[in-house]
Amino acid sequence: MPEYPFLKGHGTENDFVLLPDHDGSIHGDLSADRVRALCDRRAGIGGDGVLRVVRRGDGWFMDYRNSDGSISEMCGNGIRVFARYLVDEGLATSPIPVETRDGVKVLTVDGDLITADMGTPKVLGESKVGVPGHTWVARHVDMGNPHAVAFVDSLDDAGTLLEAPEHDDDTYPDGVNVEFVVRRGERHVAMRVHERGSGETRSCGTGACAVMVAAAVADGNGPGSAYQVDVPGGTLTVTWTEDDRVLLTGPAVIVARGTTSL
Numbered sequence: 469m470p471e472y473p474f475l476k477g478h479g480t481e482n483d484f485v486l487l488p489d490h491d492g493s494i495h496g497d498l499s500a501d502r503v504r505a506l507c508d509r510r511a512g513i514g515g516d517g518v519l520r521v522v523r524r525g526d527g528w529f530m531d532y533r534n535s536d537g538s539i540s541e542m543c544g545n546g547i548r549v550f551a552r553y554l555v556d557e558g559l560a561t562s563p564i565p566v567e568t569r570d571g572v573k574v575l576t577v578d579g580d581l582i583t584a585d586m587g588t589p590k591v592l593g594e595s596k597v598g599v600p601g602h603t604w605v606a607r608h609v610d611m612g613n614p615h616a617v618a619f620v621d622s623l624d625d626a627g628t629l630l631e632a633p634e635h636d637d638d639t640y641p642d643g644v645n646v647e648f649v650v651r652r653g654e655r656h657v658a659m660r661v662h663e664r665g666s667g668e669t670r671s672c673g674t675g676a677c678a679v680m681v682a683a684a685v686a687d688g689n690g691p692g693s694a695y696q697v698d699v700p701g702g703t704l705t706v707t708w709t710e711d712d713r714v715l716l717t718g719p720a721v722i723v724a725r726g727t728t729s730l
């Protein structure tokens with residue numbers, strides 16, 4: 469049985485299996501079944517998703533998969549862990565452009581913290597999301613991937629999040645990441661998230677950006693503001709720049725390296 473190199477890393481406890489596949493020859497046929505096996509927390513390595521690391525021209529491409537094997541356009545914590553891997557291995561130096569299915573993102577490394585320039589957010593309309601016993605109006609924010617942001621009285625109101633929250637299929641034909649948000653202070657919020665393709669996770673980078681943008685719009689603060697976003701796995705800082713770009717800053721670490729036959 470062939471053995472393949474892997475690494476395990478996380479950003480605010482949103483955790484990933486990294487598969488180095490620099491020339492695309494090892495995992496080019498990465499199937500949904502293999503992603504599910506790698507992400508399995510009992511029979512596999514365990515993770516919210518897989519980051520396949522591929523060279524593209526002079527740079528790098530992040531091939532991101534959710535733990536259920538589905539593909540997403542973007543992963544804000546994943547791309548920061550991806551950058552940590554490149555720097556730790558001496559494969560790149562900051563600033564690092566990384567190609568994704570949502571275009572090129574530039575990563576900046578400053579000690580323990582890695583910032584991803586996530587690009588311009590799209591603030592769209594409102595729809596409803598629900599869990600048993602509760603329904604909320606949610607703001608649709610597109611960060612390259614789809615988000616529904618609901619402001620709630622208590623994060624406990626989201627319940628167990630063992631099932632995907634109800635949402636409007638016409639607004640989100642490809643599914644949605646749903647964020648539940650409470651205010652903690654001025655320019656300071658806390659959130660839980662149910663991720664499309666992964667279930668409830670301890671953090672979501674694109675979700676934190678969507679939450680910040682929705683909160684800033686609701687507060688009458690547009691571009692030119694920064695918020696602290698607390699997630700179950702830590703704290704992220706999201707800055708909406710004057711030139712309408714969203715910067716996601718937080719820690720990203722590699723915690724294990726090995727080989728797997730999965």
Ligand SMILES: N[C@@H](CCC[C@H](N)C(=O)O)C(=O)O
Pocket residue numbers: 482517534539540541542543544545546613614645663664665666669671672673674675
């Ligand atoms: N955890 C990620 C988002 C991963 C993709 C998401 N589940 C989707 O399907 O869009 C992040 O940190 O942004």
